[in-house]
Amino acid sequence: METQRTLSVLVKNRPRVLARVAGLFARRGFNIDSLAVSTTEDEAISRMTIATTADPPTLKQIAKQVQKLHDVVRVIDHTEQKVVERELCLVKVRVERTQRPELISLCDVFRGDIVDIGNGGVIVQIIGDSDKIDAFVDLMGEYEIVEMVRSGKIVLDRGAQG
Amino acid sequence: MSQEMIPGAQALLRVFEEENVDVFFGYPGGSVIPIYDALYDAENVRGVLPRHEQGAAHAADGYARVTGRVGVCMATSGPGACNLVTGLATAYMDSIPIVAITGQVKTNLVGTDSFQEADVTGITIPITKHNYLIKDPHEIERFPDILREAFYLARSGRPGPVLVDIPFDVSAGPVPWVERNIEALDGFEELAVPDDADIDRAADMIEAAQRPVLLIGGGVVHAGASDEIRALAEKCSLCVVHTLMAKGCFPETHPQSMGMPGMHGMAYGSYAIQHADLLIVIGARFDDRITGDLSRFAPDAKVIHIDIDAAEIDKVREAQVGIAADARIATRELTQAVSARDAGEWEAHLQQFKADHPLCFADEDELMAPQLVVSKLYEITEGRAIVTTEVGQNQMWAAHYYPLLEPRRWCTSGGLGTMGYGHPAAIGAQVGRPGELVVDIAGDGSIQMCIQELATGVIEKLPIKIIILNNSYLGMVRQWQDVFYSKRYSGVDLTGNPDFVRLAEAYGAVGLRCAEREQVVATLEQALAVDDRPVVVDFAVSKEENVFPFIPAGKSYEDIMHCPLRQTQ
Ligand SMILES: Cc1ncc(C[n+]2csc(CCOP(=O)(O)OP(=O)(O)O)c2C)c(N)n1
Numbered sequence: 220m221e222t223q224r225t226l227s228v229l230v231k232n233r234p235r236v237l238a239r240v241a242g243l244f245a246r247r248g249f250n251i252d253s254l255a256v257s258t259t260e261d262e263a264i265s266r267m268t269i270a271t272t273a274d275p276p277t278l279k280q281i282a283k284q285v286q287k288l289h290d291v292v293r294v295i296d297h298t299e300q301k302v303v304e305r306e307l308c309l310v311k312v313r314v315e316r317t318q319r320p321e322l323i324s325l326c327d328v329f330r331g332d333i334v335d336i337g338n339g340g341v342i343v344q345i346i347g348d349s350d351k352i353d354a355f356v357d358l359m360g361e362y363e364i365v366e367m368v369r370s371g372k373i374v375l376d377r378g379a380q381g
Numbered sequence: 382m383s384q385e386m387i388p389g390a391q392a393l394l395r396v397f398e399e400e401n402v403d404v405f406f407g408y409p410g411g412s413v414i415p416i417y418d419a420l421y422d423a424e425n426v427r428g429v430l431p432r433h434e435q436g437a438a439h440a441a442d443g444y445a446r447v448t449g450r451v452g453v454c455m456a457t458s459g460p461g462a463c464n465l466v467t468g469l470a471t472a473y474m475d476s477i478p479i480v481a482i483t484g485q486v487k488t489n490l491v492g493t494d495s496f497q498e499a500d501v502t503g504i505t506i507p508i509t510k511h512n513y514l515i516k517d518p519h520e521i522e523r524f525p526d527i528l529r530e531a532f533y534l535a536r537s538g539r540p541g542p543v544l545v546d547i548p549f550d551v552s553a554g555p556v557p558w559v560e561r562n563i564e565a566l567d568g569f570e571e572l573a574v575p576d577d578a579d580i581d582r583a584a585d586m587i588e589a590a591q592r593p594v595l596l597i598g599g600g601v602v603h604a605g606a607s608d609e610i611r612a613l614a615e616k617c618s619l620c621v622v623h624t625l626m627a628k629g630c631f632p633e634t635h636p637q638s639m640g641m642p643g644m645h646g647m648a649y650g651s652y653a654i655q656h657a658d659l660l661i662v663i664g665a666r667f668d669d670r671i672t673g674d675l676s677r678f679a680p681d682a683k684v685i686h687i688d689i690d691a692a693e694i695d696k697v698r699e700a701q702v703g704i705a706a707d708a709r710i711a712t713r714e715l716t717q718a719v720s721a722r723d724a725g726e727w728e729a730h731l732q733q734f735k736a737d738h739p740l741c742f743a744d745e746d747e748l749m750a751p752q753l754v755v756s757k758l759y760e761i762t763e764g765r766a767i768v769t770t771e772v773g774q775n776q777m778w779a780a781h782y783y784p785l786l787e788p789r790r791w792c793t794s795g796g797l798g799t800m801g802y803g804h805p806a807a808i809g810a811q812v813g814r815p816g817e818l819v820v821d822i823a824g825d826g827s828i829q830m831c832i833q834e835l836a837t838g839v840i841e842k843l844p845i846k847i848i849i850l851n852n853s854y855l856g857m858v859r860q861w862q863d864v865f866y867s868k869r870y871s872g873v874d875l876t877g878n879p880d881f882v883r884l885a886e887a888y889g890a891v892g893l894r895c896a897e898r899e900q901v902v903a904t905l906e907q908a909l910a911v912d913d914r915p916v917v918v919d920f921a922v923s924k925e926e927n928v929f930p931f932i933p934a935g936k937s938y939e940d941i942m943h944c945p946l947r948q949t950q
C-alpha cells in the first residue's frame with residue numbers, strides 16, 4: 220500500500236552528494252515528501268532523512284538504488300522499526316488580541332511555544348511527530364496563517380543498533 | 382619521510398601503467414594539454430586520435446567489450462567533455478567499463494563561467510557509475526588513489542563508466558605520489574557470492590520444473606560465465622535464450638539455443654519463454670524489449686534471478702529466488718547443486734516452435750535483401766568475425782543472421798540504441814584485438830553519425846569492414862510508419878546520401894559498391910582481402926524490407942507479427 224515511509228541515508232560528506240541522491244529520486248520517478256540533511260556523530264558522514272510515499276516493493280527498490288551510489292554508506296529503512304520521529308514547525312498566525320488566550324491554551328495542549336510576537340503576527344513553534352504537527356497546523360487554520368515552515372522529519376531507531 | 386611530488390599528468394600516466402592501459406582514445410584541447418605533453422615522452426601508452434569525442438567514447442567502449450578490460454577515453458573541458466556524453470550514456474546503459482578523463486578549467490575558475498567551462502560532473506551524474514572533480518586540496522592529495530578508485534569502480538561489481546574531471550592546474554601542478562594496492566581503496570569489495578540456501582532452493586526449482594528456460598544477458602559477458610552457463614544448460618537440458626547483449630555467450634548454433642526472444646527476437650525463443658514454467662534469468666534485467674507487456678510476459682513462470690546488482694532483483698519482475706551475486710560463481714554453484722535432468726516432453730515442444738517459426742526473408746531473384754548480405758557475410762567469414770552494429774534494422778539483421786559462438790565478439794548499443802556507435806566501436810575493437818576480423822554492420826543513416834572516424838581507421842591502418850545496408854531510409858523508423866501509421870513516411874527519406882564509395886576514397890579508405898545479388902559474395906571477398914585500411918562497402922539493398930518477427934511496443938508474445946512470407950506458405 221502506498222503510505223509515507225522514511226529512509227535514513229548515511230552519506231560521505233562529499234561535494235554533490237545531495238545532488239546525486241536527489242537526482243536519483245527524480246530520475247527514477249520516486250517522490251521526496253520531505254528531506255532533512257545534517258551532520259552526524261562522525262564528521263565525515265552526513266545523514267539524510269527522506270520521507271517518501273511508496274508501496275513496500277517501491278521503497279525496497281528505492282533503497283537498493285540509493286545504496287548503489289558510491290558516496291552512500293548505508294541506507295536504513297525505518298518501516299519495520301520502532302523509532303523516535305520528530306519534526307519542527309514554525310507557524311506565523313495573525314490573531315486578534317482577544318484570541319491570544321485561546322491560542323496560548325492550544326499551544327499548551329500541544330506543547331507548542333510562542334516564540335515571537337510581532338507586527339506580522341505570532342510565531343508558534345511546535346515539535347513532534349508529523350501527525351501531531353499536521354493536527355496542530357489544522358487547528359491553526361482557524362486563525363489566519365501568514366506563513367509556515369517545517370523542518371522535515373528526522374528519525375532515530377530506538378534499538379541498540381546505530 | 383618526504384613525499385614524492387610529481388605533476389598530476391605524470392601521476393595519471395603512472396596509474397595508466399599500473400592499470401595496464403597501453404592505449405586510450407582521446408582528443409586534446411586547452412585543459413588537457415599538460416596530459417598530452419606528458420604523453421609526448423610516454424613509452425608505455427599511446428593515444429589514438431579520433432575525429433570527434435563521441436568516437437573516442439564509443440571506441441573505448443568497443444575496446445572494453447572485446448577485450449574485457451577497462452576502456453579509456455579523454456577529452457578537453459567544455460565542448461570536448463560534452464561530446465563524450467552520448468558515449469558515456471551508451472556505456473552506462475550496457476554496463477561497459479570505461480574511465481573517461483576530462484580536462485577542466487583551473488580550480489580557481491571553476492564555477493565562474495570561465496572559457497570552455499561546463500559542469501561535466503553535474504552533467505554526467507545520471508550516466509556514470511560515479512564521477513569525480515579533483516578540485517579541493519584533499520582531493521588533489523588523493524589524486525592517484527582517486528584514479529585507481531575510478532578504474533576499480535569501472536570494472537568491479539556491475540561495471541560502468543566512471544569520469545574523472547581534472548582541472549588544468551591539477552594536471553600541470555604537483556600532486557603527492559603514493560603507491561597503494563587496490564584492497565586498501567575506499568569502496569573495495571570482495572566478489573559477491575551466493576547464499577547456499579538460495580542456491581539449494583534454485584536447484585530444487587530447476588529439478589521440479591517441467592518447462593524451464595534459461596535466459597542470459599550481458600552480465601554473463603561481464604562475469605565471464607559462458608562456460609558455466611553451458612555446463613548448467615547441458616547438465617539440466619535447459620533451452621537457452623539470450624538478450625541482444627549476451628549474443629555469443631551460449632553458442633547460437635548449439636541445439637539447445639533458442640535464439641534471442643523479444644521485440645525483434647526469434648519467435649521460437651519468445652514462444653519458449655511464453656510457455657515456460659520456470660525462468661532462470663542470469664545477468665539480464667527484464668528490459669522492455671524482452672518482456673513487452675509485463676503483465677502478459679511468461680505468465681506461468683516462476684523466476685530465479687541471478688544478478689550482481691541487487692537492485693535489479695524484483696525491479697521489474699518479482700523473483701521467487703533472487704541471488705545478488707557474481708554470475709560465474711553463482712552459476713557454477715548452481716550447477717554443482719542441481720541434479721542432472723532431461724528435457725522430457727518440453728523438448729518436443731521446443732523443436733516444434735523452431736520448426737514452425739524459423740527466421741525467413743524474401744530471397745528472390747532481382748532482390749538484394751539486406752538479410753542476404755548478412756547471411757553471405759556470415760558464410761564467407763565462417764562466423765569468425767567480431768561484429769559491431771549501428772542501430773536500426775541493420776542491428777536486428779546482424780543479430781539474426783550472424784550467429785556467434787563466443788562472447789566478446791559482439792558490440793552493439795543495446796540499452797541506449799545509439800546510432801553512430803558501430804563504426805567507432807569497430808575501431809576500438811580492432812585496436813584491442815588487432816589480429817581479428819572486425820566488421821561493422823551499418824545502416825546508411827547511422828554510419829553518417831560518426832563517419833569522420835574513417836580518418837582514424839586510415840591513420841591507424843585498421844582493416845575494419847563497414848558493411849552499409851543502404852536502403853536510403855531511416856529504415857527502422859520507416860518500418861514503424863509502415864506498420865502503424867499506414868505508410869505515412871515522414872522524416873525518414875535519406876535521399877541525398879553521399880556517394881559512400883567516393884567518400885571512403887576521400888578519406889583514403891577503400892570504397893566498394895554492390896547493387897546486384899550475384900555480386901554480393903565477390904564484393905565481400907574483395908573487402909576481406911584488404912588488410913591495411915578500412916573498407917566501406919555500400920550495398921544497395923531492397924529499400925522497404927522490414928524486420929520480422931516484430932512485436933509492437935507494449936504488446937506481448939501473443940501479438941507477434943511474423944514474416945508475411947510464412948503466412949502465405
Ligand atoms: C542517435 C540516434 N538518433 C535517432 C535514433 C532513432 N532511430 C532508431 S533506428 C533509426 C533509423 C536508422 O537508420 P539506418 O542507420 O539507415 O538503419 P536502418 O534501420 O535503415 O537499417 C533511427 C533514426 C537513434 N536510435 N539514435
Ligand SMILES: [Mg+2]
Binds near residue numbers: 825852
Ligand atoms: Mg537505412
